[in-house]
Amino acid sequence: MSRPEHESERDSEKPRGRPRSNLAHQAILEATRDLLTSGGYERLSIEAIAARAGVGKQTIYRRWRSKSAVVAEVVLAGYLPIHAGTPADTGDVLVDLQAWVREQVAWHTYPGAVALVRGLAAAAADSDADAGRLYDQLTGPVREGLMHRLAVGVQQSQLRADADLEAATDAIIGSLLFRVLARSDTSSVNTDSIVEIVIGGIGKRWRNPAGPPAGWAVPPDAP
Amino acid sequence: MSRPEHESERDSEKPRGRPRSNLAHQAILEATRDLLTSGGYERLSIEAIAARAGVGKQTIYRRWRSKSAVVAEVVLAGYLPIHAGTPADTGDVLVDLQAWVREQVAWHTYPGAVALVRGLAAAAADSDADAGRLYDQLTGPVREGLMHRLAVGVQQSQLRADADLEAATDAIIGSLLFRVLARSDTSSVNTDSIVEIVIGGIGKRWRNPAGPPAGWAVPPDAP
DNA sequence: CCATAACAATACGGACCGTCCCGTAAGCGA
DNA sequence: TCGCTTACGGGACGGTCCGTATTGTTATGG
Structure with a gap:
């Protein structure tokens, strides 16, 4: 680049001429x-x-x-109520995430919120090379907040230590994304169920003295 | 409409003039x-x-x-290799779904597959009113195939009878969609983990004689 | 043969694109 | 104070694509 145009230009160059408004x-x-x-x-x-x-x-x-x-x-820049806040920590990861997801779903009722998300998908589609980066920027904070809460859940021994938190995070975000993008009948899928399923999938399990049913593979579990 | 133009016009009207090529x-x-x-x-x-x-x-x-x-x-019309096949039934729902998801992920390596999916998202974005219908048409067969396999898993007593199969299906499809749309570094998330989590979340559980840890809410379960 | 409608081709006005140019405004160093 | 440099609002420019209309041709049925 001959002259710094876009992006951050916080190098040692002093800006000359009229500053940007x-x-x-x-x-x-x-x-x-x-x-x-x-x-x-x-x-x-x-x-x-x-x-x-x-x-x-x-x-x-x-x-x-x-x-x-x-x-x-x-x-x-925060000009839109994107609601990327970190889930609360009341000590119960299931309740916290369900509340968080409900907030996200509630945001979708804001005027233009659905059109906005769909527009961002379209924006990513015509960036192509920038698509991944754009999504990372947009969903990154959400991902981090969600994964952090799950990590706390692991520390509190509510979730398995070997749980794939990235996969769990993607499952929750993906469900919400799919819901917004695709499902016009918004009341169809119970979002509480999604959280329940994912948390159940990475939560601690309890062993039955009789053992699991035959033919049913037991996922790895750490007591 | 004065004259039938688009959509199906299979009413009792006899077509006159030159037929469409x-x-x-x-x-x-x-x-x-x-x-x-x-x-x-x-x-x-x-x-x-x-x-x-x-x-x-x-x-x-x-x-x-x-x-x-x-x-x-x-x-x-099937002009694209959308790969909407029903998952196989080998008796193990976890293995079957992991194999199915791997096929979907493999399809994403086809030339243009990612661009195609992103394009469909963009198409839905500028239809707005048709967005939901378009997604339903596109993902409907996938959803049905997936839900059917899960229903079989319930019949085989591998999954809980009260499991929310719609939510589980949306979690899996949503994860794949999120992966394709957003995550350019495709190797980051282990898709097997996603299936494992979801199946674990709706699978049968085994009760610990000592009971769950304090403060850990037990999801409803039917023996 | 005649009515009818689809066909390929092309012209049209309009919306935006991205770039360029104008005259002006705002900082900075000499 | 005076240049130098850059940003500003405004607008002209050639270009692409939109969706519609027109023209002359072609295929089908009565």
């Missing part, structure tokens, strides 16, 4: 948020953002490479 | 498949389809309402 920056992100939640990703265009923000298109392109990059920043 | 129909779907697997959904356009199929644009619009509708038909 924070007001313009903020106006762009707010306009993007508004258009995204009202009209969805398909109706979102750079020109529409520029017009609503009262900004030249170049001012947008000077900062971001593409529409999906702007959307990513909107999310990362 | 099957060759054109087929050429459109094949061109769509090729462009979709080679260039992804973003590079797919009605004009590109028409050009590649040697067809006028009107011939496409006469049949389908939008780009996403064409894509949906391509998938539904």
Whole structure:
């Protein structure tokens, strides 16, 4: 790169010339948020953002490479109620995660939330190379918060020490993603059941004196 | 509608005039498949389809309402190796589902498979109203096959009778979807673990004479 | 032969794209 | 204070693709 344009340029170079306007920056992100939640990703265009923000298109392109990059920043900068909070810790991992999932599901009733998630999926689809990175940025905090709570559950001996917490996390997030993307009849699947299943799958088990039924392979378990 | 244009028009109306060309129909779907697997959904356009199929644009619009509708038909007509097969039944539901998931993951290595799935997500995103229906059509067969195998597992007493099979199915499909859409480093998450967790979560449990640890809520279980 | 409708091809206005250029505004060093 | 440099709003530009309309041709049934 001859001149630092996008991304962080916190190297030893002193910025010369007129500095970038924070007001313009903020106006762009707010306009993007508004258009995204009202009209969805398909109706979102750079020109529409520029017009609503009262900004030249170049001012947008000077900062971001593409529409999906702007959307990513909107999310990362906290302009949307993405609700990436860490689950609470009341001592019961099942209850905590069920409450957390209920919060996520409740967020989906916000106006434009479903359209937003679908739009992010579309944004990732037309980034292609950036798709994985975009998802990582967007779902990373959620993943970390979830996995941290599960790790605490392991420390509290509620979950197996050898449990694959990554897989469990992906199962929960994947279920929510699938629900939002695909299932229009939102009341169909009981999200409490999903958490119950996953937590049951990585939770401690109790041995039956009579032993397991014949033909039923016992997963590895540490007492 | 004054004249039946799209969808099924198998009512009592006798078709008059020149009938629609099957060759054109087929050429459109094949061109769509090729462009979709080679260039992804973003590079797919009605004009590109028409050009590649040697067809006028009107011939496409006469049949389908939008780009996403064409894509949906391509998938539904079996022009793509979607791999919606029912899991085998060897008697061990864990082994069967792990093998099935491995097949799905293997399919993701096909050229364009990931781009295809992401494209379908994008297609659903800009259909909005049709998004749920499109997903249902696409994932419906997969869901049914998976749920059927789980139901067999219940009959074979490997799974709990009161298990929420819908939730379990969504957890598995959601994990795969999340994996394909989001996680570019495909080797990160062990898919066997996911199946193990879900099956463990709806499988039979064995009671410990000493009882569960204090503070650990026992999920309902039927002996 | 005649009515009807699908066909390929192409023209059309419109929406956005991404880049470029204008005149102006805002910092900085000399 | 004066250049130098860069960002600003605004808008022109060629380009792609949209979805529709038109034209002349072709296939089918009455």
